[in-house]
Amino acid sequence: MLRSLRIKNFAIIDDVSIEFEKGFNVFTGETGAGKSIIVNALSYLFKGRSDSSLVRNGFDKAIIEGVFELDDENIKNKLNDQDIDYDGLLIVKRVIGKDNRNSIKVNESSVTLNFLQDLLSSYVDIHSQRDSQLLFEKKNQGLVFDKYCGLSFNEYKEAYNAYLKVLAEYDDLLNNTYNERDIEFFKYDLEELEKADLKLNEVEELEELEKKLKDKEKYTSLLDKSLSIYNDDGGLKENFYELINCLNIDDDSIINIKEQLNDLYYSLDEQMDKLDKLYASFNDEDYNIESIEERLYTYSKLSRKHKTDTKGLLLLLDDLRAKIASFEDRDRVLADKKKELDNAYSKAYDLAKEISNIRKDKAIELSKDIKQETSDLLLDNCVFEVNIADKDLSPTGIDDVEFLIAMNKGDTLKPLKNVASGGEMSRLLLALKAVFIRLSNTDLLILDEIDTGVSGKAGMLIGRKIAKIAKNCQVLCISHLSMVAAYANSHYYIYKEDDNDKTCTRIKKLDEDGVIRELANISNSVVDDNSLAAARDLYNLAKSERND
Numbered sequence: 001m002l003r004s005l006r007i008k009n010f011a012i013i014d015d016v017s018i019e020f021e022k023g024f025n026v027f028t029g030e031t032g033a034g035k036s037i038i039v040n041a042l043s044y045l046f047k048g049r050s051d052s053s054l055v056r057n058g059f060d061k062a063i064i065e066g067v068f069e070l071d072d073e074n075i076k077n078k079l080n081d082q083d084i085d086y087d088g089l090l091i092v093k094r095v096i097g098k099d100n101r102n103s104i105k106v107n108e109s110s111v112t113l114n115f116l117q118d119l120l121s122s123y124v125d126i127h128s129q130r131d132s133q134l135l136f137e138k139k140n141q142g143l144v145f146d147k148y149c150g151l152s153f154n155e156y157k158e159a160y161n162a163y164l165k166v167l168a169e170y171d172d173l174l175n176n177t178y179n180e181r182d183i184e185f186f187k188y189d190l191e192e193l194e195k196a197d198l199k200l201n202e203v204e205e206l207e208e209l210e211k212k213l214k215d216k217e218k219y220t221s222l223l224d225k226s227l228s229i230y231n232d233d234g235g236l237k238e239n240f241y242e243l244i245n246c247l248n249i250d251d252d253s254i255i256n257i258k259e260q261l262n263d264l265y266y267s268l269d270e271q272m273d274k275l276d277k278l279y280a281s282f283n284d285e286d287y288n289i290e291s292i293e294e295r296l297y298t299y300s301k302l303s304r305k306h307k308t309d310t311k312g313l314l315l316l317l318d319d320l321r322a323k324i325a326s327f328e329d330r331d332r333v334l335a336d337k338k339k340e341l342d343n344a345y346s347k348a349y350d351l352a353k354e355i356s357n358i359r360k361d362k363a364i365e366l367s368k369d370i371k372q373e374t375s376d377l378l379l380d381n382c383v384f385e386v387n388i389a390d391k392d393l394s395p396t397g398i399d400d401v402e403f404l405i406a407m408n409k410g411d412t413l414k415p416l417k418n419v420a421s422g423g424e425m426s427r428l429l430l431a432l433k434a435v436f437i438r439l440s441n442t443d444l445l446i447l448d449e450i451d452t453g454v455s456g457k458a459g460m461l462i463g464r465k466i467a468k469i470a471k472n473c474q475v476l477c478i479s480h481l482s483m484v485a486a487y488a489n490s491h492y493y494i495y496k497e498d499d500n501d502k503t504c505t506r507i508k509k510l511d512e513d514g515v516i517r518e519l520a521n522i523s524n525s526v527v528d529d530n531s532l533a534a535a536r537d538l539y540n541l542a543k544s545e546r547n548d
Contacts, residue, residue, distance in 0.1 A: 001069050001474040002444050003089075007041045008063040009056040010096075012496075014504040021490040024470035024546075027478045027507075028485050028518055029494030034505035035478045038494070039126070039448040042066070042476070045094055046124050047117050050102040061101075065093040070123060070443055078119055084109045092116065126446040127433060135429065136417035142401040144432075145386060148439055149362040153396070156351040160395060163344040170337045178327050189306075190320040196298055198313055203299050210292045223279040230272050237272070240265055345393070352397040359388055359399055366435070373431035377461045379424065381409050426452050430462060434469055445469065447477040451484050459483030460542075467546045482522040482535065486542035491515045515539060 001022055008015045012034055027035050044054070045064045055062045071088040079086040084107050093105045104111050106119070135141065178186070230236045244265060247258040302313055326333045363386035370384040382405065389400040404413040407424055430450055437445060451462050463484040466475055470489070479485045491510045496503050510518060520527045520535035 002042075002476070003067045003069050005038075005042065005045075005067075006063070006065045007038070009059040010041050010044075010054055010062040010064060011037045011056065012503065012505055013037055013041070014056065014499070014502075016505065016507050018492065018507055019509070020474070020476070022474055023489035024467050024475045024477065024487060025490045025492065026485045026488035027476070027492045027494055028480070028522060030496065032496070034496070035494050036448060037505065038507075039446060039476075039478060042446055043126050045092060046120050046126070047113075048094075049113065050096055050100065052096060052098050052100055055096055055098050060098050062096040063093070064096075065091065067091050068120075068444075072123070072441075075119065075123075078115075079106070082109065082111065082115070084111075090120075092120075122441055123443045124446070125433075125437070125440070125442045125444070127429070127448065127450065135432070136415075138400075138402050138415075141403045141416070142396060142399075144436060145359070145362075145366070145401050145403075146396070148366055148436060149358055150439070151355060151358060153355075156348065156355060156397065157395070159344070159348040159351050160393065163341075163348045163393070166337070166341045166344045170334075170341045173326050173334055173337055176326075178323060183324060183327050186320050186324050190317065190324065193302065193313060193317050193320070196302060198299070198302075198310060198317075200310060200314065203296065203310055206292050206296050210289065210296070213289050213292065220279065223275065227272070227276055227279060237269065240268070348393060349398070352393060355397045356388070356399050359386075359397075359401070362386075363388060369435045370431055373434045373465070374428065377427040377431055377465060378458050379407070379427055379431070382407055382424075382428065383411075383413065384428075385413055387413075424453075426450055426454050427458060427462060430465055434465055437469055437473060442473050445473055445475045447475065450477065451479055451481045454481065456483070460486075463487035463542060464545060467542075480522070482519040482538060485515075485522065486519055486535075486538045487546055489546070491518065493518055512539075 002020050004017065004019050006015075006017045007013045027038060029035055041064050044051075045066050068090040069088060070090060075090070076086055086107060089107075091105075091107050093103075095101075095103045104113060104116055106116065111119075135144065228235070240261075244258060244261050247254055247261070249255075299310065303309060306313060306316055308316065322333070366386055367384055371382070374380075374382040374384070385404045387402045387404045389402075391398060391400040403416045405416055405419050405428070406413045407419055411419075426449075430447075433445070433447075447466065450466075451459060454462060459481040460483040463481070464487060466477060466484065467487040469475060477484070477488070485491060491514070492507055493510050493514070494505060494507050497506050498504075516532060516535045516539050517527055519538060520531035523535060523538075524531040
């Protein structure tokens with residue numbers, strides 16, 4: 001959940017801080033007081049790109065800071081990968097500079113916008129008018145529906161990309177024709193590369209051996225000196241042995257020391273024997289520095305000529321062989337590649353078919369889920385359907401997905417963007433949110449203008465639905481309706497206040513009496529005994545239903 005938010009010098013907001021609660025948090029207030037700016041600030045905090053025009057006039061920078069409580073293993077792993085401290089709290093801070101000096105910090109560590117979006121995109125869902133419009137686009141409907149289906153495309157994408165690779169190779173064979181002069185050049189390069197007998201990791205091995213051989217003289221000199229100190233007449237070995245023999249004294253303490261020295265002598269002799277064998281191996285190597293440098297030059301010359309590394313040269317070998325074969329035995333090569341293409345297509349298509357079958361089963365299930373949610377919102381005649389049409393193999397499979405809807409009895413199913421009035425669309429979108437939120441790990445849902453065009457009983461149903469959603473995730477909602485606001489666990493009032501020569505946005509959390517007065521004000525624009533009584537009845541009704 002979002003525990004707190006601070007906004008400073010952002011648009012018309014000078015400096016406000018808000019402490020949030022779990023459940024349903026609602027914002028109300030006068031038109032133009034800055035309610036939507038709160039949502040804009042939150043949206044910017046989590047995913048917005050830098051825009052210096054958002055900085056309040058007369059100031060150098062704007063600051064938005066949110067403290068997010070989210071104890072999640074996935075979050076922890078991503079932060080650990082960036083060496084960012086994490087104890088279950090995320091402090092996200094955005095600074096927007098007038099001079100375009102901007103920063104993003106998570107727990108005091110600088111991060112990129114892409115990292116921040118990846119970190120929180122699946123946990124924060126911001127629903128605004130713009131987001132509603134995005135849901136009208138077919139491509140976004142497909143993405144939302146696939147998430148509902150719980151689909152994983154890893155295996156399919158691998159097969160689809162393999163198919164595209166073979167398709168490109170087949171098209172290349174069909175479209176590229178070579179003449180005799182081309183083939184001569186190809187053969188010359190092929191012969192040169194084959195003669196070089198390239199090996200993938202040989203350069204690294206040769207460079208390591210080259211360094212070893214360059215150090216060989218130094219190593220052998222030191223080893224030879226070490227062995228001489230130990231083995232020569234009057235050397236360490238002879239003197240050590242003589243030392244031990246001098247301790248032939250019948251005394252328990254000295255006998256114990258002699259035994260220890262004797263063990264040390266044999267251990268030392270064993271290690272020096274290993275050193276002697278290592279010295280011999282240095283002198284027995286057949287390599288010489290000249291042959292290694294010549295071999296490395298061959299690799300360097302070919303890499304410069306063809307502008308690639310060893311791996312690229314080996315791929316070039318295969319490519320040259322294929323080009324020569326395609327010229328000299330075109331029909332067979334084409335037939336083999338066509339067979340490979342057919343197999344790749346079949347593998348990708350079979351996986352796409354499995355995905356399609358899952359979608360078709362889930363489409364029926366989603367229609368039923370949406371029907372239940374829309375019935376709760378007084379849209380009894382609403383029919384929602386996921387239309388799945390065939391299309392050619394694509395990155396998302398063989399299905400063209402589109403949401404269709406009919407709002408009234410006898411209506412023909414039409415694309416989502418062509419149907420529903422403002423109030424109906426608000427309720428429909430809330431129904432979709434209610435379904436999809438259950439299947440996600442969304443921790444914070446932000447709703448702006450969700451009750452546009454709604455009044456009366458429909459408003460109460462929206463309030464009731466939001467309260468139900470808020471049992472599973474924190475909800476922040478801007479509302480214009482008392483019937484919606486009455487269902488909130490926490491109520492914040494947004495207003496404007498003149499401060500010397502400027503107007504500032506202020507926010508205060510309302511107590512129960514304040515909530516009832518605000519509900520009365522929203523309902524009738526007049527606060528009197530009658531409106532207060534009605535507001536209290538509404539508040540108590542919503543509270544009892546919310547606590548059921």
